[in-house]
Amino acid sequence: MTTLSVDEARARLLAGARPLTETGTIQADQALGRVLAAPLTSGIAVPPLDNSAMDGYALRLSDCAEGRWLPVSQRIPAGHIGQPLQAGTAARIFTGAPVPEGTDTVVMQEDCEVDDGRVRVQRAPKTGANIRRAGEDIRVGQTVLTPGDRLTPARLGVAASVGATDLTVYRRLKVAVFFTGDEIVMPGQPLAPGRIYNSNRATLRGLLDQLGCEIVDLGQVPDRLGATVAVLERAAAQADVVITSGGVSVGEEDHVKAALERLGRIDMWQVAMKPGKPLVHGRVGDSDFLGLPGNPVSAFVVFCLFARPFLLARMGAAVAPLKPYTVPAGFDWGKPGKRREFLRGRFEAGQAALYPSQSSGVLTSLAWADGLVDIEAGATVRAGDPVRFLPLSELLA
Numbered sequence: 235m236t237t238l239s240v241d242e243a244r245a246r247l248l249a250g251a252r253p254l255t256e257t258g259t260i261q262a263d264q265a266l267g268r269v270l271a272a273p274l275t276s277g278i279a280v281p282p283l284d285n286s287a288m289d290g291y292a293l294r295l296s297d298c299a300e301g302r303w304l305p306v307s308q309r310i311p312a313g314h315i316g317q318p319l320q321a322g323t324a325a326r327i328f329t330g331a332p333v334p335e336g337t338d339t340v341v342m343q344e345d346c347e348v349d350d351g352r353v354r355v356q357r358a359p360k361t362g363a364n365i366r367r368a369g370e371d372i373r374v375g376q377t378v379l380t381p382g383d384r385l386t387p388a389r390l391g392v393a394a395s396v397g398a399t400d401l402t403v404y405r406r407l408k409v410a411v412f413f414t415g416d417e418i419v420m421p422g423q424p425l426a427p428g429r430i431y432n433s434n435r436a437t438l439r440g441l442l443d444q445l446g447c448e449i450v451d452l453g454q455v456p457d458r459l460g461a462t463v464a465v466l467e468r469a470a471a472q473a474d475v476v477i478t479s480g481g482v483s484v485g486e487e488d489h490v491k492a493a494l495e496r497l498g499r500i501d502m503w504q505v506a507m508k509p510g511k512p513l514v515h516g517r518v519g520d521s522d523f524l525g526l527p528g529n530p531v532s533a534f535v536v537f538c539l540f541a542r543p544f545l546l547a548r549m550g551a552a553v554a555p556l557k558p559y560t561v562p563a564g565f566d567w568g569k570p571g572k573r574r575e576f577l578r579g580r581f582e583a584g585q586a587a588l589y590p591s592q593s594s595g596v597l598t599s600l601a602w603a604d605g606l607v608d609i610e611a612g613a614t615v616r617a618g619d620p621v622r623f624l625p626l627s628e629l630l631a
Contacts (some may be wrong), residue, residue, distance in 0.1 A: 237505065237511075238502065238504070239503040239505070239506055239574070240529060243540060246502060246542070248516060248544065248553060252548065253547065253548060256405045258402070258403065259403075262398055262400060267446035268372070268404070268446060269550045269551045270379055270383045270401060270402070272381060272401075274396070275375060275377050276379065276396040277374065278396055278397065279368050280395050281413045283372065285331060285366050286327045286331050286333055289342070290341050290346065290364065291341050292337040292339070293319070293325070293337065293340075294337065295339045295360075296340075297322055297470065303352040303353070306354055306540045307324065310326065310327045310332070311331055317334060318335040318336050320336075323529075327410060334495075337365070340363060344610055371395070372396060373592070378392050379625070381550070382411050382551055388527075397465065407448065408447070409475045409477060410449075410450040410469035410477070411435075412466075412469060412476075413435055413480060414454070414479070414488075415432075415454070415528060418430055418431070418433075418434075418480075421541070433530050433597055435451075435479075437530065441534075450473050452465055452468065462492075464494055465492065466490075466497055466518060471521075473542075475521065477524045477541065478523075479533050490514065491514060494516050494523055499516050500516040502515040504535075505540075507574045508574070509527070509536075509576070510526075510529075510576075513527070513536050513540060522544075527594075530595045531600060534597075538630065539629070558624045559624075561585060561620070562619070563616070564583070564617060565587060566616055567588075567613075567614060568610045570613060572612065574609065576606040576607070577589075577606065577608040579606065579623065580603055581625070586621055589603060605624055606626070608623070610625060
């Protein structure tokens with residue numbers, strides 16, 4: 235099977251992702267992280283009325299002759315409607331309060347002198363200053379959220395601002411996970427010679443939790459073909475997507491690929507990248523299968539670049555293309571290889587720095603990093619050269 239480039243593999247995965255179709259209506263305050271399935275249209279304007287952006291005084295600009303004192307005719311707190319503004323007067327007004335009819339300017343209180351129920355403007359304002367106009371944010375009939383939007387805190391705030399209490403969303407994606415390797419044990423168990431703790435389970439579950447997936451954790455599986463076939467069959471019967479970590483390479487003890495071939499099919503196997511060359515995608519029945527590498531850094535990087543966008547597409551979410559920043563390199567990289575490399579880095583002092591060890595088993599490099607430095611196959615880099623930088627905050631947004 236052909237080894238694909240990073241871009242080819244990502245495009246192929248996204249093209250084959252089958253979005254969920256089942257939807258339901260849930261309370262908006264329970265919808266964080268879910269994917270919207272129906273447009274949300276506003277029945278109101280936001281803000282509903284012209285209102286003050288400052289604590290200050292509402293007045294007519296034509297009344298602000300130099301040195302003129304204006305009597306304060308009324309006081310308008312937020313949530314209250316004032317009387318029409320009388321000519322030659324000012325209204326004391328507070329942030330968010332509707333401006334009274336006849337007002338064309340609000341002067342912030344710092345630019346006013348107040349004495350005995352009168353106010354004098356000390357700095358000439360402009361027409362319309364400090365007034366937020368009705369519908370400035372949202373118009374009546376405007377679609378404010380569209381199908382495929384992931385419901386972030388900001389988007390839920392938009393929904394609340396138009397009075398939405400319920401939202402139509404896609405159901406949660408069910409993802410089954412299991413982990414292969416006779417060498418791994420769970421934290422809390424004795425660590426016998428030759429064994430290591432299973433860090434991939436904690437990392438993968440955390441990544442799936444962030445996405446809002448429903449997780450079916452089938453635990454650890456011995457490095458035997460029969461056991462792998464049995465758990466894969468069980469996982470595929472329960473979940474929309476099955477994800478494993480480890481057992482997807484070509485070693486004699488790597489049985490996941492063989493189990494997948496026995497039960498279903500393989501659509502993709504290897505990607506020309508480092509870390510993380512082995513990436514298996516296939517199908518078992520109606521369930522998609524993603525096999526991640528076993529090395530902790532490789533599993534994380536492959537999840538970010540491939541599994542996460544694929545899962546988002548399966549959830550019905552819109553998936554944005556990778557958008558790296560171009561930043562100066564704060565390092566020399568003279569190890570050109572045949573695969574595109576994603577190095578653990580951090581943006582500091584205006585440039586990209588690298589973690590001292592780029593081994594795929596050094597998980598502390600990811601805890602330290604805030605991004606991936608994307609180096610083309612065969613490239614060398616000298617300090618000061620422009621490099622592509624993919625912030626983890628965007629890869630995991």
